[in-house]
Amino acid sequence: MTKNNLRHIKTLGLCALIAFTGCKDEAKKEDTMAKNDNILLQEWTGPYDGVPAFDKMDISDVKEAVEKGMELGLEDIEKIANNPEPPTFENTIAAMERSAKELDRVFTYYGILSSNMSSPEFRDIQTELAPKLSDYNSKISQNEKLFQRIKTVYEALQSTPLEDDQQRVVDLTYKSFEMNGANLDAEKKKRYAEINKELSSLYTKFSNNVLHDEENYVTYLNENQLGGLSESFTKSAAKIATDKGQDGKYAITNTRSSMDPFLTYSTERELRKQVWNNYYARGDNADDYDNNALIAQILKLRKERVGLMGYDNYAEWRLQDRMAKTPENAMDLMMAVWPAAIARVKEEVTDMQTVANANGDKITIEPWDYRYYAEKVRQKKYDLDSEEVKQYLQLDKLTQALFYTAGRLFNYEFTPVKEGTVPVFHEDVNVWEVTDKDTGDHIGLWYLDPFAREGKRSGAWATTYRSYTTFDGKETVLASNNSNFVKPAPGEPVLVSWDDATTFFHEFGHALHFFSSNVKYPTLNGGVRDYTEFQSQLLERWLSTDEVINQFLVHYKTGEPIPAALVAKIKKASTFNQGFGTTEYLASALIDMKLHLADPENIDIDKFERETLNELNMPKEVVMRHRTPQFGHVFSGEGYATAYYGYMWADVLTSDASEAFKDAPGGFYDAELAEKLVKYLFAPRNSMDPAEAYRLFRGRDAKIEALMKDRGFPVPQS
Structure with missing residues (x-):
């Protein structure tokens, strides 16, 4: 999962994940920058088209850099808004694409300090800056002169179309402003800005509360x-x-x-x-770090904010530009799968209880027993021991497997960067150069930060420090994958579970999505939330290919390849525990949607969660993957709010696309299909409508049948 980062604070001032860019232009700004020696603001220098100065990053520079970056960003915006020339694509939309480069650079460091190296000192700075950043956003999204210029360009292209990518940028820019209240009257705009300011502080506090409970x-x-x-x-x-x-x-x-x-x-x-x-219980301990009251306030403010624009609820507003389009469509997908998932849980619990009884364990299966007895059932049913599998899943070998897959599908080569050449923010971080295998052309750098540590948020994610664009000269990619593997004792290998290996491939899929971009304009590096997980979920499938298994799964002590019999067991057990995995995920996605469809007035979050799950017949032996008080995807920002369903929407595409590879002459490494994969599903990013992109790859829309088969659930009859 994508995994959130702070680079969503674009010059547009919107809470959407759109990569932002900037420019270095007139003499005035260069003079201003010459007087400011804050390292976080300065243009990146060094090899590979410039790299972040992580080795010089200091928390003491953050506040000044963010404030100065906002000041310079607003100068850019005011210049665009007050341009005396008639609005055109170049002097308005393209100029916005070039704006706020200094703040862009600052937020690369800010994101690292927030996600990878947080500290009490930094959290205090975050808390102070959150409302200021909200004000900055509002000054852009509510700039009437700016919006009127955007609107003029947007309306002109209805009769005089631009190039496809330019038209897409205009559409996305106009829609983003419109969705964020640009058409409101002055009084409503004022309230809109006040709500955003309050929400920004609540999101920061929510995240810090969860991190506190993880650390303590x-x-x-x-x-x-x-x-x-x-x-x-x-x-x-x-x-x-x-x-x-x-x-x-x-x-x-x-x-x-x-x-x-x-x-x-x-x-x-x-x-x-x-x-x-x-x-x-993270965020739910009835103390100073409890998140329930914060969530209730977040929900009220979100509903009030979209109400200013005439929407009945937050979900209706949020999903209008997603693949699902409406909350009803998202709910229909989830509820098509939910009955099969909870029915499978009942079967899994029965199997576990049978094992417990046979062992003489006088217990009834509870949530803290599920993983333990599921493993016993796995061993009994499939003679498959997860601990035995881990002996063949070494992190360094899996990293090589990622590179092999990228080489076969994308023609990329990964070469370790000489130590000391590229600054890193922690000794655990390693860096590779990515090049084209045939031409040797430089594609970008890949940073890997694999281990858990204090101050690093949990989970796994991918991010970019610099995205690909060409409209002002070619910008190469700086991408990062971040995990939370438990760091081994000195001299010991890092052994991971099959699920963790799958996640490793998943997040690398995001990185490949970044590296393969061929877009001209920065905004087109963004994405539609219920589509951007598709590419990463699809890449998970290559972990199970014979080519990866036979080359990279070797015993950490003997170096012997994984036995064919063990591989057969892994594949035979591929649908094992799908009841648990699907139910814990879907429960979170359903609660996310239902919370945003409910009346938030006087809402009791714990009670709502409990009663809604009861209505859904949630098995008592399973808990939500992310309980509401710790649901950072949804309440530490807005990236996944009413959008957590998107993983399943994307998985429908994933299963359907996987069938195409299964049926191809060359299987998962079929050259012709791999070319279409890159051309239509990875390289365009958000430069075309996702549904159209998928049809170009597959020749039709995706169908749910493949998803149900992949999970071992009954396939619905058409």
């Missing part, structure tokens, strides 16, 4: 409490405990990468319950 709820184990845990896991847990001043103990941190394997393998049921409770 750590479970420490003694030597006699390690039953079932692997040697590599306990060594890592011991190192983390020592780093936290608890030498001789073993730390289970409050992140998914630590929680998940502990719940899967630990024989200590009461400790499993404790770790489970810590994780799923």
Whole structure:
């Protein structure tokens, strides 16, 4: 998942994930910059068309840099808005594409400090800057002169069309302003800006509350409490405990990468319950860091804001420019899958209870038992031990597998950058140069930040420090993948689960989407939320190909390739536990949508979550993947608000596209289909309508049948 970053604060001032750009232009600005020696504002220098000066990044520079960046950005906007020449694409839309480059650079650093290296000091700065950034956004989105120029260009192209990509930029720009209140009267605009300002502070507080609970709820184990845990896991847990001043103990941190394997393998049921409770209570501990009241206020403000523009609810407003178009369409998809998912959970729980009873474990399956007994069922049904599989999933080998896949499909080559050549923000970060295998042309740099640490948000994500464009000269890509693998003890390999390996491929799919861009204008590097997860979900499928398995899955001690019999078991078990995986995801997506369709007045968030799940017949043994008080996708910003369903929408496309590769003469490495994959699904980014792009690839619209087959669910009869 895409995974959120702060580069969505574009010159447009909109809360949409649109890459923003800027310019270095007139002498006045150059003179201003010459007087300002803040490193975060300065143009990037060095190799590879310039790189961020991460080695010189300092928190003390942030506040000044952001404030100065906003000042310079507004100068750009005022110049465009007050241009005495009649509005044209070049002097209005293209000029906006060139605006606020200094702030763009600042937010590369800001995003790192927020997501990868947060600290109490930085969080204080975030809290102070959030309302100021909201004001900055409002000064742009509510600039009447600017909007009238945009509107003039937009209306002119209805009778005199531009080039396709120019027309797309104009359409997206106009629609974004329109959706963000540009047509409101002065009084409503004022209230709109006030709401955005308040929301910006609430989003920051929500994120920091979750991060607080992740950092402060750590479970420490003694030597006699390690039953079932692997040697590599306990060594890592011991190192983390020592780093936290608890030498001789073993730390289970409050992140998914630590929680998940502990719940899967630990024989200590009461400790499993404790770790489970810590994780799923983040933001919900009835203390100063509780998020429930914040969420209620966020929902009220979102509804009020879209009400100013005449919408009945936030979901109706948000989905109008997505593939789903309406909340009803999104709900129809989710509810088409939901009954099959919860029915499968019942079957899975029955199987687990049978195993527990046969073991003489006098228990009834509870949520903190699900992973543990699911693993027992996996071993019994498929003779497949996840811990055995992990012995063949080394992070360094999986990284090479990513490069192999990119080489076969995209013709890319990844070469490690010599240490010290490119500045990094932490010693864990490594950098590779990406080139075209045939021509040797430089494509960009790929940064990998793989390990969990204090101050780094949980999960996995991808981001760009610089996106591809050509309209003012070619800009090459600086892309980053970020994970939260548990760092091993010195000298030990990083072994990951099959699910974690899948996520690794997923996030790399986002990076390939960045690298393959062929767009001219920066705005076209954005995306439609329920489509941009498709490319990354599709890339997950290459992990299971014979070419990857046979070359890169080798035993971490012996170097022996993974046995064919074990591979057969993995593939046979591919639909195993789909009830759990689909239900925990869909529960979060359904709650997201239903919260934004509900009346938020006097809403009790915990009660709403509980009662809605009961109405949906949510199995008591499964919990939402992201419970509402920790649902950062939806409440730390607006990128995924009423859009978490998008993963399933994208997965319909993924399953359908995968069938095309299965049926191709060359399978998943078919050269002709790979060329169409890059040409229509990756390279265009948002330069064409996603539905049309998919039809160009597939020859038709996607169908849900492939998704149901992939999950082992009954296929609906047409």
